[in-house]
Amino acid sequence: MKKRILLLAGGQSGEHEVSLMSARSVLAALPRDQFDVTPVVISKQGRWLPPTGTQKALETGEAPGGGDLVLHRVASAEGYDAVFPLLHGPMGEDGTIQGLLTLAGIPFVGSGVLGSAVxxxxxxxxxxxxxxxxxQVEWRLALRREWRSQPEVVTARATELGFPLFVKPANLGSSVGISKVSHTDDLQAALDLAFSLDRRVILEAMTSxxxxxxxxxxxxxxxxxxxxxxxxxxxxxxxxxxxxxxxxxxxxxxxxxxxxxxxxxxxxxxxxxxxxxxxxxxxxxxxxxxxxxxxxxxxxxxxxxxxxxxxxxxxxxxxxxxxxxxxxxxxxxxxxxxx
Ligand code: ADP
Ligand code: MG
Ligand code: MG
Structure with missing residues (x-):
């Protein structure tokens, strides 16, 4: 019996496009004599697109559409033998989708809630x-609330690491929101950028x-x-x-x-x-x-x-x-x- 596979792609993170590229390759490669594969593209607003919308999104890279509660959509994952959540970044690689699939009792490719989230x-x-x-390199954590209320504390924490240093949103990928900071003067812009994308920011010493x-x-x-x-x-x-x-x-x-x-x-x-x-x-x-x-x-x-x-x-x-x-x-x- 062929296994029925649901391939999830796109998703709500800054790595939406990267995911669509990966999905096209995987879709073409899963052997059809073993698997029945259904792709579903998730729009940047979190909508699980129907087949026509999915096909269009895979072809054009454009996945429009908001609304549609994801919890209603897990029903559409029922009846599949496994899900391939080919999603990068938050709301895909971070344990959220993995939690949903675990609740629904559907096996999926990759790490579970714990491994994904951590x-x-x-x-x-x-x-x-x-x-x-x-x-690992030396690092410090900073929270958005600290950056708003006590920026000097965050700045001091960063300076301890020496320059150049890296400022990164804690939960992202594809280098989105990451800055290499070589001078104190550039620290503020780097922190503003990282905090616009995440509540948690990691400051990292650069290698020697x-x-x-x-x-x-x-x-x-x-x-x-x-x-x-x-x-x-x-x-x-x-x-x-x-x-x-x-x-x-x-x-x-x-x-x-x-x-x-x-x-x-x-x-x-x-x-x-x-x-x-x-x-x-x-x-x-x-x-x-x-x-x-x-x-x-x-x-x-x-x-x-x-x-x-x-x-x-x-x-x-x-x-x-x-x-x-x-x-x-x-x-x-x-x-x-x-x-
Ligand atoms: P992402 O998850 O977005 O790929 P990374 O932590 O891998 O984020 O950082 C992206 C890139 O930034 C790295 O591949 C590297 O080129 C550079 N980089 C990040 N942190 C450091 C560091 N501490 N020292 C030197 N280079 C770094
Ligand atoms: Mg990464
Ligand atoms: Mg990386």
Whole structure:
């Protein structure tokens, strides 16, 4: 019997478009002799679009429409064997959809409520990983209320880290709302921007030199495996939105150009983080490697990484001999697996 799969894409976050791109690739790759796939695009306002609207959104990248309570819509997920929530960022990758599907009793691809929520929040991730003894850069938390009522306290907290530093919304992705701040004068604008997007903001010390950015894919549930390590190189100041999504701005290197013992450490740390955060199915774990000092810092864990055929996560597994179509099939199988 073919498995009925509901593929959710789009969603309410700043990564809506990225999700649509990933969904087109996954839709084309899920083997039709095994799966009956129904895509549903969620508009930026949170509306689960009907088939015609979904088709149009996948073709044009435009998903209009508000209203429509999401809770009424979970009924439309009934009758599916599994859901593939190919959504990035808040209201998709952060445990919210995962909670809805858990309540509805429908298996889904990827991490559950706990792993999704903790991994989405850069501060919670840092706290959990610190308790697992995983090396990370120095950081501080700031709340919007503090920034409004005691800006000098927040500024002082940031200054403790030294310049340049990074200011980031705690719960976002694709570098949306992230600033690299090299001077006190630019701190206010960076904090205003981050707080316009999130109640919680993380301030991070920069690595001692511009880091090499290396990433590793994890696949599995309770017996996860790590892919080879990949690396991204680019000329811009940091791996910002433009660099990520403008053709030709960043180069992917698989395997990463680093000593073998170092890449083994990356893979081991990534597996350790995946377990510590109670992730499931898949994750892409990103690191900073400071070649000059040999330091390795875990940066973040993405529980629903970019998933086009040219994205890092699928490319990493392709290098391990698992092609795109096989990879998505395995993810659905993992969703259906008893744990
Ligand atoms: P996102 O979840 O949006 O991808 P990241 O935390 O990965 O956010 O930050 C995006 C990019 O910003 C990183 O890939 C890196 O280029 C740069 N960056 C973020 N934090 C630091 C840091 N502490 N030191 C050096 N570079 C950083
Ligand atoms: Mg991220
Ligand atoms: Mg990142």
């Amino acid at each position: 991994s989405m929040d850069k501060v919670m991730t840092k706290q959990v990983l610190a308790s697992a003894g995983i090396a 030199h511009k880091p090499r950015e290396v990433e590793v894919g994890i696949l599995g549930n309770d017996a996860p495996v790590a892919s080879p390590v990949g690396e991204l190189s680019f000329d811009s100041e940091f791996y910002d939105y433009e660099t990520k999504y403008t053709e030709g701005r960043a180069q992917m290197h698989i395997p990463a150009r680093m000593p073998r013992d170092m890449s083994e450490r990356v893979r081991e740390m990534a597996l350790q983080a995946f377990r510590a955060l109670d992730c499931a199915g898949l994750a892409r774990v990103d690191f900073f490697y400071v070649e000059e000092t040999g330091e390795l810092f875990l940066n973040e864990v993405n529980t629903m990484p970019g998933f086009t055929t040219t994205s890092m996560y699928p490319k990493l597994f392709e290098a391990a001999g698992i092609g795109y179509s096989e990879l998505v099939t395995r993810l659905v199988t993992l969703a259906l697996e008893e744990r």
